[in-house]
Amino acid sequence: MPHALSIQNLTKTYKNGFEALKGIDLQVEPGDFYALLGPNGAGKSTTISIVASLVNKSGGSVSIFGHDLDKDLYAAKRCLGLVPQEFNFNVFEPVEEIVVNQAGYYGIPRKEAWKRAEKYLVELGLWDKRKGMARLLSGGMKRRLMIARALVHEPRLLILDEPTAGVDIEIRRSMWTFLREINRQGCTIILTTHYLEEAESLCRNIGIIDHGRIIENTTMKGLLNQLNTETFILDLSQPLMQLPTLPQHRLRWVDELTLEADVDRDVSLNQLFVDLNREGIQVRSMRNKTNRLEQLFMNMVDESRNTGVTA
Amino acid sequence: MSGYANWVALRTIVTKEVLRFSRIWIQTILPPVITMGLYFIIFGGLIGSRIGEMEGIRYMDFIVPGLIMMAVITNSYSNVVSSFYSAKFQRHLEEMLVSPVPNYLIILGFVAGGICRGLAVGVAVTLISMIFSPLSIHNLAITLSVVLLTATLFALAGLINGVFARSFDDISIVPTFILTPLTYLGGVFYSITLLPEFWQGASMLNPILYMVNAFRYGFLGVADIGLATSYGIIIGFVVLLYGVALFLLNKGVGIRN
Numbered sequence: 195m196p197h198a199l200s201i202q203n204l205t206k207t208y209k210n211g212f213e214a215l216k217g218i219d220l221q222v223e224p225g226d227f228y229a230l231l232g233p234n235g236a237g238k239s240t241t242i243s244i245v246a247s248l249v250n251k252s253g254g255s256v257s258i259f260g261h262d263l264d265k266d267l268y269a270a271k272r273c274l275g276l277v278p279q280e281f282n283f284n285v286f287e288p289v290e291e292i293v294v295n296q297a298g299y300y301g302i303p304r305k306e307a308w309k310r311a312e313k314y315l316v317e318l319g320l321w322d323k324r325k326g327m328a329r330l331l332s333g334g335m336k337r338r339l340m341i342a343r344a345l346v347h348e349p350r351l352l353i354l355d356e357p358t359a360g361v362d363i364e365i366r367r368s369m370w371t372f373l374r375e376i377n378r379q380g381c382t383i384i385l386t387t388h389y390l391e392e393a394e395s396l397c398r399n400i401g402i403i404d405h406g407r408i409i410e411n412t413t414m415k416g417l418l419n420q421l422n423t424e425t426f427i428l429d430l431s432q433p434l435m436q437l438p439t440l441p442q443h444r445l446r447w448v449d450e451l452t453l454e455a456d457v458d459r460d461v462s463l464n465q466l467f468v469d470l471n472r473e474g475i476q477v478r479s480m481r482n483k484t485n486r487l488e489q490l491f492m493n494m495v496d497e498s499r500n501t502g503v504t505a
Numbered sequence: 506m507s508g509y510a511n512w513v514a515l516r517t518i519v520t521k522e523v524l525r526f527s528r529i530w531i532q533t534i535l536p537p538v539i540t541m542g543l544y545f546i547i548f549g550g551l552i553g554s555r556i557g558e559m560e561g562i563r564y565m566d567f568i569v570p571g572l573i574m575m576a577v578i579t580n581s582y583s584n585v586v587s588s589f590y591s592a593k594f595q596r597h598l599e600e601m602l603v604s605p606v607p608n609y610l611i612i613l614g615f616v617a618g619g620i621c622r623g624l625a626v627g628v629a630v631t632l633i634s635m636i637f638s639p640l641s642i643h644n645l646a647i648t649l650s651v652v653l654l655t656a657t658l659f660a661l662a663g664l665i666n667g668v669f670a671r672s673f674d675d676i677s678i679v680p681t682f683i684l685t686p687l688t689y690l691g692g693v694f695y696s697i698t699l700l701p702e703f704w705q706g707a708s709m710l711n712p713i714l715y716m717v718n719a720f721r722y723g724f725l726g727v728a729d730i731g732l733a734t735s736y737g738i739i740i741g742f743v744v745l746l747y748g749v750a751l752f753l754l755n756k757g758v759g760i761r762n
Contacts, residue, residue: 208762246603249762268506268605276603282596286528291521292600298517299604301510343600 196260198224198351198382199245204254206240206406214240216406217254222399224259224350227377228384229397229414233495237406238386239279242355246276259350272300275349277340279356279386285329289320292328293343300347307346314342317372334365341369345376352376353384358392370396390487394418400487402494409498417490419459425483428453431476438473440466454483506605514606515614522618526584526625533584534626537576541630544572545637548694560696560727569634570721571693574655576630578688578713579680581623581656582663585615586676589667598760608754612664612747619660620653627652641724647732648723654739655716659684661746668750668759687713692721697729712738 199222206215215237222228232238243249245256247263256263261270283292290311297307315321318338323331331339337357344352354373358366366389373396377383387393393400393414400417402410410417433450443466444456453475457466470477506514526533545565553564560567592598601611631640642648662679670676691713697705708714709730719735722728728735753759 243762247761248599248602250757268607271603271605274603278596278599280596282599284592284595284597287521291524295517295521296600296604298520299514299601299606301506301513301605303513347604 195224196257197221198226198259199384200255200257201241201245202255204241204244204256205252206237206244206249207252214406215244215252218403218406218408220401220408220411222351222382222384224382225377225380226382226399227373227397228382229393229400230384230386230403231390231393231400231491232386232403236403238403239355241403242276242278242353242384242386245353246274246278247271272347273350275344275347275352277337277344277352277354277357279359281336281340283328283336283339283343285327287328288325289328289331289339290315290324292339293346296343297346302347310346310348311342314345318342319368334361337361338365338369341372349381351382351384355386356388357385358387358389366392390491394487402491404495404498407498410494414487418487420490422459423456424459424489426455426457426480427483428455428470428477429479431478434475438470438475440469440473442466443469506607511607511610514604515610515617518601518606518611518614519617519621522584522588522615523621525588526618526622533580533622534629537580537626538629538633541572541576542633544568545634549637560698562725562727563638565638566725567696567721568694569638570724571691571717573627573630573634574652574717574720575688575693577623577627577652577656578659578716579684580626581619582659582666582684583680584622585619585660585663586666586670586680588618589615589664590670590673590676593667593670593760594673602760609751611754612661612750615664616657616660619663620656623656623660624652627656643726644723646723648720651716651719651723651735651739654736654743655720658716658739658743658746661743661750664750665746665753668753670759687711690714692717692729712742715739 199220201218201220204215204218205213207213218237218241230238230241240249244251245258245263247267258270259273261273263270287295293311293315294304294307297310298304302310312321315324318341320335320338320342323335328336328339337359341354341357358369361369370392373383373385385393385397397414400410400412400414401408427448430451430453434447434453435450437445437447437453442458442461446454448454455466457463467477545568549565549568553568556564558564589598634640666676666679690708691711692708697708697714700708715730715735715738718728718730719732719739722732
């Protein structure tokens with residue numbers, strides 16, 4: 195079975211000479227939920243825009259479910275749904291028309307288009323707003339409208355470029371549930387996001403792009419296993435006057451009711467609690483200081499810059 | 506896409522375009538009708554009554570075809586240029602660019618939208634003209650074919666302008682500085698036989714002259730220029746502009762980085 199997305203040696207140099215992509219290779223398997231991460235300006239949106247035929251590539255090849263963009267463009271386009279980073283619908287059109295028209299561009303007859311529009315607008319909580327102009331929607335609703343529009347032709351591959359940017363946590367969580375469900379139904383999803391908790395929660399595989407190159411392409415589990423040390427914040431039951439010294443853990447005093455503890459991967463958390471207990475310290479609650487993926491992401495980007503991989 | 510799917514896509518674009526200008530008819534349909542009504546009153550009624558006849562025809566009757574054609578030209582052009590540029594500016598042109606709609610269908614869809622607006626305004630102006638001049642059509646086939654071809658030509662020109670436009674200023678430069686002078690000098694208000702010989706020759710370089718004359722022939726049966734020449738010029742420009750528009754969209758000029 196062909197890859198859902200196959201990118202080989204993809205390059206892009208803009209007219210001003212800026213080299214946005216320096217030879218990207220990437221394969222995404224059918225049914226995957228894939229995170230494409232990278233700092234701002236790393237090349238994520240350029241890659242996505244080339245896949246969606248919105249930007250002309252300088253070199254390399256792209257195929258979607260085996261359909262090469264150069265040889266079989268229309269078949270490739272039929273397989274793809276895109277939710278771009280910026281709002282790109284006519285704000286002076288009613289919500290339902292935006293979705294129905296998009297179906298029309300894919301040759302879906304009007305009757306069927308209305309049925310599908312109803313399905314996705316209901317599922318994404320926009321049915322009550324269907325008659326209103328798109329400009330009257332809130333930011334979160336506009337994002338969901340773009341998802342409904344991208345799904346109306348029922349693509350096999352859905353690319354979402356920061357779909358939850360500026361969306362409140364409640365709506366973000368409901369969007370996660372929705373995306374998990376359509377992925378479960380067989381739709382391959384590629385997601386870019388700056389919320390690394392989102393990528394960690396949703397995605398099975400991950401690629402990290404920086405300065406136009408892929409610097410990591412692996413499974414989420416495999417990547418998280420690379421994290422050698424995790425930092426936890428411990429909220430204490432009683433004030434602590436003096437920082438104890440524990441043999442296997444590095445502790446830092448934040449305030450009299452809060453400690454930070456670095457725990458190595460090969461040391462169990464149980465051991466930390468045994469040691470704290472021995473010192474008479476009672477922990478009321480604990481949490482990760484930063485998202486694990488965020489910690490790894492920053493390490494990798496820093497490392498790639500320091501070692502000159504991107505030069 | 507299959508033939509049927511292409512038909513659905515084309516119908517979608519055309520419907521969208523027609524709905525777009527219909528929703529804002531106060532901005533798109535009404536103003537040109539009022540403007541042309543004023544032309545009929547001032548040039549045809551007040552001044553025209555002192556001019557008498559042009560080419561043996563009452564002046565009011567003489568200017569009616571030209572004014573209808575002027576409305577069709579400006580509206581078919583401005584509909585497409587503003588719609589296409591807005592779609593670029595708001596980025597909702599991307600809705601079509603990511604979908605499997607062939608470029609030629611995008612062109613046909615926008616152009617059909619421009620033709621519809623041009624014809625809608627043309628019909629409205631014709632109805633207004635009937636207050637001042639009885640409607641008499643010498644040859645319906647010529648009248649309809651010329652107005653349709655002219656609307657197509659200027660809708661294509663508007664699309665090309667929209668492709669190159671980078672700001673809202675760019676979409677008004679051509680209509681203001683090129684289209685309007687050419688239209689006024691294209692024999693809308695006078696017969697070129699009134700001009701000195703040099704300016705008669707210079708007028709022949711103005712393509713709008715051929716359209717106005719062919720359309721006037723359809724209405725009144727009189728024209729300064731032969732019909733075959735007029736059709737040749739109009740069809741030649743339509744083919745040329747379609748080729749240019751298709752080339753630009755295929756290359757992604759102004760729409761794909």
